[in-house]
Amino acid sequence: MSSDGPTEALDVLATVGTDHHPFARLIAWLDRRFGSDAAAGSRCLVQTGASTPGRVRSRPFLTYPEMEAALAGAGVVVCHGGPGTIMMALGAGKKPIVVPRRSDLGEHVDDHHVVFSRRVAASEAVWLAETQERLNDLLDLARVEPELFRAGEAASAAPPAVAAIESLVERLLADDRGVLR
Numbered sequence: 001m002s003s004d005g006p007t008e009a010l011d012v013l014a015t016v017g018t019d020h021h022p023f024a025r026l027i028a029w030l031d032r033r034f035g036s037d038a039a040a041g042s043r044c045l046v047q048t049g050a051s052t053p054g055r056v057r058s059r060p061f062l063t064y065p066e067m068e069a070a071l072a073g074a075g076v077v078v079c080h081g082g083p084g085t086i087m088m089a090l091g092a093g094k095k096p097i098v099v100p101r102r103s104d105l106g107e108h109v110d111d112h113h114v115v116f117s118r119r120v121a122a123s124e125a126v127w128l129a130e131t132q133e134r135l136n137d138l139l140d141l142a143r144v145e146p147e148l149f150r151a152g153e154a155a156s157a158a159p160p161a162v163a164a165i166e167s168l169v170e171r172l173l174a175d176d177r178g179v180l181r
Helices: 024-034 040-041 064-073 083-091 113-124 132-144 159-174
Strands: 012-015 044-047 074-081
Touching: 012 024, 024 044, 024 132, 044 064, 044 113, 064 074, 064 083, 074 083, 074 132, 083 113, 083 159, 113 159
Parallel strands: 012 044, 012 074
Antiparallel strands: none
16 A cells, blocks of 8 residues: 655654665564554555565655654654664654564675664664564554653764764774674
8 A cells, every 4th residue: 555655643654774675574564563454554654665565554765854754753663774764763763663684584685784783772772673573562562651662862862873873883894794892
């Protein structure tokens, strides 16, 4: 199902980024969660990128202003493990649920999303969901304790969050094996 755009407040904004690799696993998880419930599905918007859309309301891509508006209006953000997307969510005052792309499933060229997402989750800046069960548990938690899915004041101001993530990315890039120490 498609929509013209994110004009109203959303319960869930999910974004898979703009990489050319499909992220069918996350789309399927969201479909199983929201696709059979028209009311819930209408309050969820999935930016699908190169992935085949599911039953949940979706758009292949959002412009930067559309993404900013969607992030601002979302109660919960679910995203892939891309540093840019994570930083944008934190900058919008959201503590996102991160589902990292995996290379063994053809979702990316390597596992830098897995490494990066686990590292950022260890700092408690994001929620990590590597299974559908964990994603569902976090979405359930967000319904009863939405404040846990808001970034702290420092993250909303962006510079501290951006500096922390930039440092992690630089360390990842400096290590030719993609392993943080």
